[in-house]
Amino acid sequence: MLDDVLALARRAGDAILEVVAARAHATTLKADDSPVTAADLAADAVIGAGLRALDPATPVVSEEQEHTHAGRPARFWLVDPLDGTREFVRGGDDYTVNIALVEDGVPVLGVVHVPATGVSYAAARGAGATRVGASGAARPIAVRRAGSGDELTVVASRSHRNDALEAFLAALPPHQATSIGSSLKLCLVAEGAADLYPRTGPTSWWDTAAAHAVVLEAGAQVVTLDGAPLRYAGPSILNPWFVCSAVPRTAWAAAAEAVADLQPAR
Numbered sequence: 001m002l003d004d005v006l007a008l009a010r011r012a013g014d015a016i017l018e019v020v021a022a023r024a025h026a027t028t029l030k031a032d033d034s035p036v037t038a039a040d041l042a043a044d045a046v047i048g049a050g051l052r053a054l055d056p057a058t059p060v061v062s063e064e065q066e067h068t069h070a071g072r073p074a075r076f077w078l079v080d081p082l083d084g085t086r087e088f089v090r091g092g093d094d095y096t097v098n099i100a101l102v103e104d105g106v107p108v109l110g111v112v113h114v115p116a117t118g119v120s121y122a123a124a125r126g127a128g129a130t131r132v133g134a135s136g137a138a139r140p141i142a143v144r145r146a147g148s149g150d151e152l153t154v155v156a157s158r159s160h161r162n163d164a165l166e167a168f169l170a171a172l173p174p175h176q177a178t179s180i181g182s183s184l185k186l187c188l189v190a191e192g193a194a195d196l197y198p199r200t201g202p203t204s205w206w207d208t209a210a211a212h213a214v215v216l217e218a219g220a221q222v223v224t225l226d227g228a229p230l231r232y233a234g235p236s237i238l239n240p241w242f243v244c245s246a247v248p249r250t251a252w253a254a255a256a257e258a259v260a261d262l263q264p265a266r
Contacts, residue, residue: 001054001101002124005111006132008050009097012043012081013115016088016097027089035085040064043081043097051077051099058101061237063206069237075103078232080206084182093117094181100209105233110213112183121187123217129190143219143246144192151175152251155185155194157201164200164241164262171255172196186211189244190218196252197244200259205232208239220246225256225263 019039027035044064051060055077061068062079077099082088084095093116101109108125118134121141130138152175156165169177175196180188186208188194209232212222222230222244230242241263243252 002109002111002122002127004054005099005101005109006113006120006122008047008054009099009111009113009120010118011050012046012097013113013118015039015042015046016082016095016115018042027085035089036064037082037085037089039088040082040085044079047079047081047097047099051079061206063204072233072237075101078102078107078206078209080183080210083207084184087181092181094184096182096184098183098206098210100206100213102205102209102232105231106229107209107213107216107232110210112187112211112214114184121190121211121214123214125213125217127217129214129217131191141191141214141218143189144195145246152196152247153178153194154196154198155180155188156197157181157185157199162201164259165198167262168198168200168252168255168259171258172252183207183211186215186222186244189220189246190215192218192246195246198241198252198255199239199243200241200262203239203242205237205239208242212244215244220244223249225260 016039019042027037044062060077080098083098088095097113099111100107111122113120120132123129129141131141132138154175154177156179185197189197222242224240224242227249
């Protein structure tokens with residue numbers, strides 16, 4: 001189904017760009033004070049209809065459909081129709097469409113599409129990860145295998161920096177750091193442009209699952225601070241703090257220990 005899901009994500013991206021062209025992306029706030037725009041809802045409508053036609057037996061859990069957030073089965077679609085809404089509202093280009101298929105807590109298929117550039121990242125379990133250009137040309141991607149003496153490249157959130165992140169970065173060995181929005185941070189690790197993405201702030205499953213699938217097929221990991229694989233199962237749809245890493249945990253274990261006591265209870 002990967003090609004079909006990729007095409008669906010691109011159609012959702014087109015729906016977002018239509019809202020942008022019409023200058024109709026006024027923002028309202030949801031109950032949790034997170035922003036939502038007409039573009040979020042337009043993309044969600046496209047994806048929901050597309051997944052129901054493609055795979056009617058599998059439930060869809062979408063950020064924008066609160067009634068889908070409870071009672072999740074072992075297999076379900078997980079959708080963020082517009083990840084990085086704050087960047088989108090500010091006029092930035094680093095927002096994405098995220099579609100993942102989750103089985104038994106593991107993302108086994110994922111597509112991340114960047115409407116502003118036309119670039120997509122796609123992966124399915126056992127099939128590898130690819131970067132698909134705006135023209136449709138695809139190439140395999142894999143993580144960068146940094147040597148023990150190489151300076152790390154770290155990517156961090158643009159909109160959600162906090163004291164815990166600064167403490168994590170301060171405890172790392174010498175590194176270069178850059179900031180970007182949305183699930184693109186995980187994709188940068190997957191394609192070898194970054195080695196490490198620490199997240200010391202709130203995220204939900206739909207923020208990470210699609211890119212997580214790409215990361216796994218590209219050869220990296222997404223783990224909690226104690227090194228356990230990040231999973232999409234259990235009563236809370238919120239993720240714990242995590243690290244997306246293409247390097248051994250020994251490279252960032254001291255940083256994780258430095259902020260472990262700062263993580264709030266979920």
